[in-house]
Amino acid sequence: MRVRKLTFAVLAVAAGLSLTACNGDDLAAQSDGASASSASTSNTTSASTGSEQGGSEQEGATDSAGSGSGTDAETATCRTDELEVTASDTTITGDAEGSVAVTFKNGGGHDCTLSGYAGVDLKTSAGDLSAERSGQASDPVTLKDGESVSFGIVYPLNDSGGSGVSITGLVVTPPNETKSVTLAWPGAGTLPVTDGTGSSVTVGPMGSAGQGGAS
Template sequence: MRVHKLTLAALAVAAGLSLTACQSDDDGGSGGAAQSAPSSVPLTSSGASASSGAAGSSSDSGQNSGGSAQGGGTKSGGTDSGSTNSGGADTAGGAGSGGSGKAGKCRTDDLQITASDSTIGGDPKASVTVTLKNSSGHDCVISGYAGVDLKTDSGTVSAERVSQQSSVTAVLGSGKATYFPITYPFNKTGGTGVRITGLVVTPPDETHPVTLNWPGKPSLPVTDGSGSPVEVGPVGSAGQGG
């Protein structure tokens, strides 16, 4: 009996050891399963890689976007808002302002003024033609009557305007000339009369005169003031030499 009990006890111990071993094996399997958790690390690594790739894509996208923006800035600055277009418009507008071709008035300093005798034989009155030549290098506008004074040994005689002739406004090109006539009575008596010593011409719309040598008849007749006056025609009313 005692032997039988020992045998049973031994079997019980063996069974317990076997059960423990099985449990140990099961725990090892569980531990293996627990250790297999690191197999999820590649997933995490893969997710990080994907996230990194997304970040890289975002960075690339940002760089591309930035490059595109920089390219747009260059175009805008260089073409659309650059000084070439703006300057071209200003320049076109200026030279259009200045480039409009509107000429200013002919000033005394713009003109070369000369006088010549243009008397035609048999006419009751003598005449002198005054030439106004534009020597300024640019166009200028001239119109109206010049001021004309004859200097004499008895004082100054101012010419009167010929009222029946109208004034014409003209653009006088550089190097071009226009003319106006002076008509006057001259001494036919053989006496000295009133000697003419000079001619003073003031261009239209000017206050600066030019004094010229008198090219015409030497003297005016002596009158009581009721005689024929010295007269001046408007600019453009006489041709060259007459």
């Protein structure tokens, strides 16, 4: 009888140990599962937050790139090669002085601006004679393709009865340019002889001849 009780006791202890081991494994599995679930949730939240932040940064970059598209550039200066340059006699009978109008016509295919005074030199039998600026105020003139503007040249008429100084050509340099155009002189053929103390020829700003502006 004692042997049977001991056997039952041993079996009971073994069963208890087995049950404890199983419960321990279940608890460990549950603990590992909970940790994995928590880590997965944490990773998902982190990835979601990162995605939202990345989208915000990308939108910000797009906005930044989209803004500041730039303002329209200023109208370019008219270049000599883009201009058709002509000269005509505008002296009226009875005037005390002679006058010539020089016209710049824009043929460059785009808008351009002329501002200030052109350079003017008369080629004469006594050498080149540079015209002086008249001192008139000057505003920039913007020419569309095909439009034109004129300025005036005023010079003394040779009423001395002498042969004077022969004019053989006209050299014009557009404002803010260095390339010149040589034209035939359309005015009176001579200038009176002077003492050489200064230029007797003056040039006006853009718009100082014709209609006073673009036409």
